[in-house]
Amino acid sequence: MLHSESRKNRTKDYIALSLFTCALLFNITACKNDIFMSQEDMAARLRLQLLADSAQDAQQHLGLFISSHTDSLEADRLVSRYYQEGNEWVWLNDENEDFIEKxxxxxxxxxxxxxxxxxxxxxxxxxxxxxxxxxxxxLDFDSTNTSVTKTMAELELNLSKAYIRYALGQRYGFMNPHKVFNRLDKRKEGGYRIVYDVDIEQPSEDFTKLALAHAADENPSLFLAGLESHHPVYNQLKERLTTDSTPDGRQRILCNMERLRWRHTQKTDSTQKHVFINIPSQQLWAIRPDSVFSMRICCGAWKTKTPLLSSKIRLIQLNPEWNIPGSILRDEVSLHAGDSAYFARNDYFIVHRNTGDTISPKDITRTQLRSGAYRVAQHSGPRNSLGRIIFRFNNQFDVYLHDTNNKNAFNYDRRTISHGCVRIQRPFDMIKFLMSDAQEWTLDKIRMNIDMRPEGDKGKRYQREHTDEEDPLKGIKMSYVSVKPHIPVVIDYYTLYPNPETGKWETWPDRYEYDKQIARRIKPFMP
Known part of the structure; x- marks a missing residue:
């Protein structure tokens, strides 16, 4: 205690003596007209001297501040790590004479x-x-019992944390969707289901160092101003904040602004042909630079959410068999082991994985179906759950867009009913969108393979000439059609967004309650 009082007194005496010296030097130099130094310049010199003389003790206080606080935000953790690694102070150093103004x-x-x-x-x-x-x-460090070294440490740390909180948040988002959304749905076998797999730019220690290096700029605010999203919808949402005063409305705006800070590495915009699927609106938009058309979709139910992702459509599959996923086989199909009528009614068949033999449903048990030694598939055709067309793109979930045998589902108000894949209302329109440069004959061959009537002259003539043959499609049978160039597809989640087809703003229900998760994470920043 005595030591502490002694230090305070020494600080007080040092500052008083320094101020007296500054005033004396000011009067002498002013009278002699040799060197002119204002009182402000004198005070600035004294501040720099204080910084230099107190640096060692302030460094110790900075370490104590960091070790005594638990950083809950990624931005704060990156700042703490920066100083713990022994990097130079950013704001308060003996080379930064104008640190107060900056x-x-x-x-x-x-x-x-x-x-x-x-x-x-x-x-x-x-x-x-x-x-x-x-x-x-x-230079008031004693009248309020304020320690120079503690104030230095607190000011340096708070300035850097405030600066990086804003910089990191505006550049990458104030929350990380991978860390939040992929810790929501627990799996029976342990761990969590991945529901967010969009490839987005991620913050790093290198960015922290780059941002803090810009604090040495004459005006660091210029660097901060350049980090905000330039997405036109983001700017429109920001403008809507000035007119919407309702709590629910503002929260919806803030959540969707946050989504637009997550910068996709796969870039898509209105100047590029792409497919945009929005889960809350249960709609798909096929977007060209000069036109847009939409269709309804059915997407994943609450327990089997459609994952959010970005990829590129590469392949169209015609008349697919449906290999039933293990989770559906285990939780649903296995309950009907031994029931031949169930398997016949659904066009299911059972195959031993090792031998390739087809197994009669009446000879299989529930335990066997759950063992992994057998696969169950559904024959291709009009009763197939995938319909007649699949649109495939690379992803870790084996999720795809597809036709369906249940067309009536598109009339439902709530269409979150699938096991995760996306059923689309007008699959052949999607083919024409993806293959807009294809010849009519190519499209007619696809039509005839899925029992649609040809529309071109060549297709109509082919159908007339081969109608009576045992296999009319023998010469034009197709199972796969490549999509070239590959077309970007984004499955995303917006509850407030301008309709890409009409341009009008629309709101949609928070079907997977992702807005609630975002609101919870940005709450520390809200009034």
């Missing part, structure tokens, strides 16, 4: 900008930072 400019930028995105300045330590800056401006 810090104030940055804080005032944050105060203004965070409110424009619906956040509170309190989440960026603005009050604490301005208070500590005032202590440095007035």
């Amino acid at each position: 810090a104030e400019t940055t804080v005032h930028f944050l105060e203004n900008e965070v409110q424009k995105i619906g956040f509170t300045p309190k989440a960026f330590f603005t009050t604490e930072i301005l208070k500590d800056l005032e202590h440095f401006r007035t």
Whole structure:
């Protein structure tokens, strides 16, 4: 205690003596007209001297601050790691003579900008930072029992955390969807189901160092201003914040603004041909630079959510067999082991994986079906659950777009009914969209393979000439059609978004309650 009081007294005496010396030097030099130095310049010199003389003790306090706080935000963890690795101080160092002005400019930028995105300045330590800056401006470190070294450490850490919270949040998002959404649905066998697999840009320690290096710029706010999303929908949502005062409406806006901070590595926009699927609206949009058309979809139920992903459609499969996924085989089909009528009614057949032999349903048990030694598939044809067409793209879930034998499902208001794949309302229109450069004869061959009438002259003539043959499709049979070039597909999730076809803003239900998860994660930043 005595040691602490001694240090305070020494600090007080040092500052008083320094101020007296500064004033004396000012009067002498001013009278002699040799060197002119304002009182402000003298105070700035003193501040730099204080920083230099207190650096070692302040470094120790900074370490204590970091070790005594648990960082719950990724931005804060990256900042703490930066200092723990022994990197140089960013704001308060003996080379940064104008640190007060630079810090104030940055804080005032944050105060203004965070409110424009619906956040509170309190989440960026603005009050604490301005208070500590005032202590440095007035060199008031004793009248309020404020330690120079502790103030230095607190100010340096709060400035960096506020700066990186904003920089990281605006550049990559204020939450990481991979870490949040992929920890929601527990699997029976342990672990969690992956429901978010969009490839997005991720923050790194390198970005932290780059951002903090820009704090040495004459105006660090210019760097921060350049990080905000330039997506046109983001800017429109930001504008809507100024007119929507309802709590639910503002929360919906903030959640969808956050989604638009997650920058996809696979770029798609209105100038590029692509397929956009939105789960909350239960719709698909096929987008060309000059036109858009939409169709209804059926997507995953609550327990078997359709994963959010980005990929490219590469292949069209005609008349597929449906190899029933293991989870459906285990939880549903196996319950009907021994029931031949059930298997016949659904066009299912059983195959031994090792021998390839077809097994009679009456000779199989529930345990055998769940053992993994057998697969169950559904014959191709009009009763197949996948319909007549599949659109395949690379993904880890074996999820795809497909036709369906249950066309009536598209009339439901709530169409979250599948096991994860996406059923589409007009599959042949999708073929024409993907293969817009294909000749009519190619499209007619596809039509005839799935029992549709040909529309071109060549196709009609072929059908007339081969109608009476035992196998009319013998010369034109097709199972797979390549899509070239591959067409980007994005399965995403927006509850407020302009309809790509009409341009009108629409709101949709939070079907998988992802908005709730986002709102919970951005709550620390909200008023």
